[in-house]
Amino acid sequence: MIKRHPPLMIIGGYSCVIPINRRPTPQALNNCYRTKPVATSHCILSLSPSLSPSSSTSSNTRVFFSLFHSLGNCVKSACGSGGPLKGKIFSFSYSSFTTEQIKPASLDVPHKMTPATPRTARKLKTPGSDSDPLSSPNPASKSPKDRSSKVVDRRSPRTPGSEKKRPNRVSELESQLAQLQEELSKSKDQLNSSESWKRRAQQEAEEAKKQLAAMSSKLEETEKQLVELSDSEDSRIHELRKISQDRDRAWQSELEAVQKQHEMDSAALASAMHEIQRLKMQLDRVAEAEDAQARRAESAHAEVQNLRMELENTLEFVEKLKSQLSNTKESEAQALEELTRAQMQLEVVKTTEETVRSELVNAVESYKSLVFELEQSKNRVNSLEELVGKLRADLDNSNNITDPPSNDNIPSVDGECNESELLKTEVTNLKLEASQLKAALEAAERRYQEEYIRSTLQIRSAYELVERAKSDSSAREAELETKLKVSRADIEELKAKLIEKENALQSISFEKRGPNLKMEEDQPTERETELEIELKKSESVLADMKASLLDKETQLQSIAEENEMLKSEIMKTKVERSKANDEALVVAEEACAAEREALLKLGYLTEEADKSSRKAARVAEQLNAAQVANSEMEAELRRLKVQADQWRKAAEAAAAMLSTGNNGKYVERTGSLDYHTIGGKLGLPYSEDMEDDSPKKKNGNMLKKFGVLLKKSQK
Structure with missing residues (x-):
């Protein structure tokens, strides 16, 4: 068409x-x-x-x-x-x-x-x-x-x-x-x-x-319309694509449904094939059941061989157990050695604790000796202060004295100077002793801290060793217990297997014998005799294994008792160490308190020593000023003595000259002379008074100057 x-x-x-x-x-x-x-x-x-x-x-x-x-x-x-x-x-x-x-x-x-x-x-x-x-x-x-x-x-x-x-x-x-x-x-x-x-x-x-x-003008307008139509065609194409996609999805769903149906059919076929195979297996089993009697003899022989192999395996297992026993014994010996080492370390720790205690006692004794020395230094300082007070009193008394100094006072001043020098030396010695005491205290503190740190480290190491020994012993106990459990389970399994095999052998033997049971009972075969011998051997091996297991159990009990003893000893040592640590801490706290008191006392003593040193320095300055004043006074006294000697000689010469003249003239001249000498220090009758009064005045002036100097030095 x-x-x-x-x-x-x-x-x-x-x-x-x-x-x-x-x-x-x-x-x-x-x-x-x-x-x-x-x-x-x-x-x-x-x-x-x-x-x-x-x-x-x-x-x-x-x-x-x-x-x-x-x-x-x-x-x-x-x-x-x-x-x-x-x-x-x-x-x-x-x-x-x-x-x-x-x-x-x-x-x-x-x-x-x-x-x-x-x-x-x-x-x-x-x-x-x-x-x-x-x-x-x-x-x-x-x-x-x-x-x-x-x-x-x-x-x-x-x-x-x-x-x-x-x-x-x-x-x-x-x-x-x-x-x-x-x-x-x-x-x-x-x-x-x-x-x-x-x-x-x-x-x-x-x-x-x-x-x-004429149509060209219209074509331009149509192009715009064509563009719009092309857009509409694009929308139509998009709709067509959507429709095609929907169709594809529908086809895909149909395909999936077909695939599911195919899978269901294949599953049904597989189940049918499985049933066919199961029927075939049943037929094969029926065919095999007919040949089972012929194969039982062969299976019995194979079972006997398997029994032999299992007996060999049991023997190997027994040998392994023996080797494990030897290993456990060695591990027990190592554990005992480690325990002895731990005990030795505990003894070492105890000795170190004793040494630390003795060192603490020595430190306390040294501290007490230092305190005693500090008290002695205090007493010395007090005595020196008393001496300084005495010297001040003597100086005050010397200021109040109005008598002219003589040559006898010079050695007293020298003695005071010597005493001031002695005071200076004693003050310096006290300072040196205080510094030495400080250094000794610091060294004692350092030694005590070092020894305390060493003792704590040793105690910690001992604790760590004890804990390690505990963990090792517990781990070994757990391992031994697991090994015992495994060995017991293996023995029970072997017993069950032997019983099952004996039953199997008996059943096989009954099946083989059939009507000739009595004849076979009277005449046992060589295989049966061999099996009986192997069974006896296995029974003996089992008895040995039981005995070894009993020995292991006893050894484990002894080890457990030893572990308990060690635990109790470790607890005791812990308690003792805790007590010793507490005592050491108490002693250390007491020592620290004593050290603090000693340091406070030392600080107080050092302050007092500084004050005494300052006072001694002031006294030394005052003594130096007194020595200078004494030297000045001695110079003035010597000059006055020279002047007095000159005046005496002049007076004697004048008296000798006047004795040759008249008595009246002599008297008048002497009177006038006395008058002039009183005003001009030339009168003979008043010469002794002048000699006595002028040095006293000068001495008083000098003492006043000395007092002013002392006041300035005190300010």
Whole structure:
């Protein structure tokens, strides 16, 4: 069957429907240019008849072919060189005809004809000229002459001109329809005259260009509409894609359902196969059950061999247990050695504690001796202060003395100077002793701290050793207990296996014997005797293992008792150490308190020593000032003695001179002399008084000066 398609003609993006069974009028052709543009930007001509061609519709086919040729020439003239649609024509196709029906009508059409299926017009891209603004970017390069040559073959020799110049186009078309039958018989002649047809096609194309020039303005408006239509087509394409996706999903769901059904079928097949295999296995078991009696003898022999192998394994296991016993004994010996080491370390710790205690006692004794020495130094300082007070009292007394100093006072002053020097030396000695005591106390504190740190470190190490010994002993006890449990479980398993094997042997022997049980009981086989011997050996081995296990249990009990004893001893040592530590802490606290008191006393003593040293320095300064005053007084006394000796000599000379004169004159002169000597220190009777009074006054002045100096030194 040939499909029917509606007649469609598209020219420059405009489409129109022309029924083939009627003759196309010029008005219908003009209406094609006024219709709404199709969503394309190219010139496509596609015509299809509404009825399939047959013998009864030969006139329709002729009309169709003549119309197709005329329209093709018009479009080529419009799309050719110089036309408004230059390069816009892409294809001319007409469908719904078989090749046999089209060949007589068409004259060497360049395009291939599709026999029974409708096809859309192919786009032939041609590069547009510079004068065409609507040309596509990549059109096919074809000249208008070639296009006209392709279409000329389809045209009849009586194709009309343009519709404007030929208003009587309908009559011409009727004449052309009449001539179509003649053209079919003269196809060969038309091939020769194709060149003339080409020229005519070019002329008609130029006329079509003139007709389509008016349409160029409309094409610009149609392009916008075409863009909108392209957008609508995109939306339609999107909807179509969605529909296709929905269909794909539906197909996928159907496929999954089919796959599930297939899986269910495969599972059913597998279950059926499994049942078949199970039935086969049952049949095999039935067949094997028939041969079971023949195989039992072989299995019994294999079991006997397995028993032998297991007995060998048990013997090896017993040897392993023996080696483990030896290892446990060695580990116990090592544990005992470690315990002895721990005890030795405990003894060392005890000795160190005793030494620390003795050192603490020595430190306390040394502290007491230092305190005693400090008290002695205090007493010395007090005695020195008393001496200084005595010296001050003596100085005050010396200030209050008004008698003239004699030569006997000089050695007393020298003695005071010596005493001040002794005081200075004693003060320096006290300072040295205080510094030495401080250094000794600091050294004692350092020694005590070092010894305390050493003792604490030793105690900590001893505690760590004891804890390690405890952990090692507990771990070894746990290991031994686990080994005992494992060995007991292995022995029980071996016993159970032996019992099971004995039962199996008995059952096998009963099955083998059958009716000759008594004969076989009377005459045991060599295998049975061997088995009995092996059983006896295994029983003896088990008895040995039981004995060894008992020995191990006793050893473990003894080790546990020893561990408990050691734990009790360790606890006792811990208690003793805690007590010793508490005592040491108490002693240390007492020593620290005593040291603090001693330091306070030393500070007080040092302050007092500093004060006494300051006082001694002041006394020394006062003594130096007294010595200077004494030296000055001694110089003045010597000068006075010299003057007194001179005055005495002068008086003696004057007396000797006056003794030679008269007595009266002597007396007057002596009186006047006495008078003058009293005023001018030349009178003889008052010379002794002058000698006695003037040094006393001078001595008093000197003592006053000495007192002023003492006051200044005290300030």
